[in-house]
Structures are given as structure tokens and as C-alpha cells.
Amino acid sequence: MDKDGLKAPRDKVWPYEDGLPGGINDVGPLDPFRPAGKSGGFMITCMPKIHDGTGVYLTPSNGRASFxxxxxxxxxxxxxxxxxxxxxxARSAWRKAPAVVISPSSGTLERGAKIPLVVSGRFSLGDKKFFLVVENGDRSNSITIPFECFR
Incomplete structure (x- = not known):
């Protein structure tokens, strides 16, 4: 319920709440026909741009969850x-994949929500790989999905 006592839209992404301990789950790719990569993630075209429809669906696993x-x-x-x-x-050595955009990049989900987490932009480092890492609000739970690029 929101502050006026109205039921909040279930699949809306609310502002990020730091420290919220709820877990998060990846419940499948946006494009169910996306080929699997050799390392268990997805094979995608990255140039001239990342293939449309790249990403995953995200849900909270136990109540509200920030990510x-x-x-x-x-x-x-x-x-x-x-x-x-x-x-x-290691987390302390993470470097951002240049020109790769995640949308939405953060937020809070209500119990039962299911939202698309879209990967877009460009990845111009040739036939290499980047990871989509989604952490919950207190960093006690995370999802890691590799994306292998081919031309």
C-alpha cells in the first residue's frame, strides 16, 4: 500500500532502498530463443549494438527487495x-563494461513483481565477455550472468 492507502502497482520499480535484505531471482531471458553461451550465459551480438531483447526478468524471492x-x-x-x-x-577489481547500459540499473521491487532488466548499448571489445551482476540491497544475494559477444 502507498501512503494514501491505495494498492501500489505490483510490477513498478520503486526507488532503491539501501540495506534492504530481500533476495532477488533471475527468472529467464527476455528472448527465450537466445542461444546459450559456452560458459552458461548468453551468446549475443555486440557490434554495432547489443542485440535488441537482451536481458533477463527479475523478481524478488521473499518479500520486497532492492537491487x-x-x-x-x-x-x-x-x-x-x-x-x-x-x-x-573480485568485487574490488570490477571495471565497468564500457558503453553497456542496464535499465533499470537499480530500484526496489514489491513482493510478486516481475520486471525486465534490459541490457543495451555497445560492447566494442571484440569477441570477449562481460557479466551482468545484480546485487540485492545489503549485498547478501547476487545473480551473475555471463554475456559472450560474437561479431
Missing amino acids: KAHAVLAEYRYPEEPAVNGRLP
Whole structure:
């Protein structure tokens, strides 16, 4: 209920609330026909732009939940290493994937909500990989989805 006693729209994204401990779930891709990548995520075209319909549906797992979404560059031991070998670096070493946009990038979801988390923009680092990392409000729960780019 909102402050006027009216029922709030269930699938609306409310402003982010720091420290809210509710869990978050990825409940499937926006495009159910998106091919799976070798590392368990998605294979996508990234140039000249990220394929339309890229992203996932997000829901709270137990009551209200806040989230922040990040596009994080994969880490490689050497530059020529195949995309599939890219790893998620430690949080303190995260680097934003340039020109990748997550929408919405943060917010709070009510119990039972299901919203699209859309990945768009460009990723011009060739046949490499980035991760969509979605953390809940107190960082006790997160979702990590790899995106492998091909031309």
C-alpha cells in the first residue's frame, strides 16, 4: 500500500532502498530463443549494438527487495585468451563494461513483481565477455550472468 492507502502497482520499480535484505531471482531471458553461451550465459551480438531483447526478468524471492545492476568486464590472464575463459574479478577489481547500459540499473521491487532488466548499448571489445551482476540491497544475494559477444 502507498501512503494514501491505495494498492501500489505490483510490477513498478520503486526507488532503491539501501540495506534492504530481500533476495532477488533471475527468472529467464527476455528472448527465450537466445542461444546459450559456452560458459552458461548468453551468446549475443555486440557490434554495432547489443542485440535488441537482451536481458533477463527479475523478481524478488521473499518479500520486497532492492537491487543494483552492474555490467562488469571479464578478467583474462592474457589478451588472446578465448572469451569462454573470462572470469568475474573480485568485487574490488570490477571495471565497468564500457558503453553497456542496464535499465533499470537499480530500484526496489514489491513482493510478486516481475520486471525486465534490459541490457543495451555497445560492447566494442571484440569477441570477449562481460557479466551482468545484480546485487540485492545489503549485498547478501547476487545473480551473475555471463554475456559472450560474437561479431
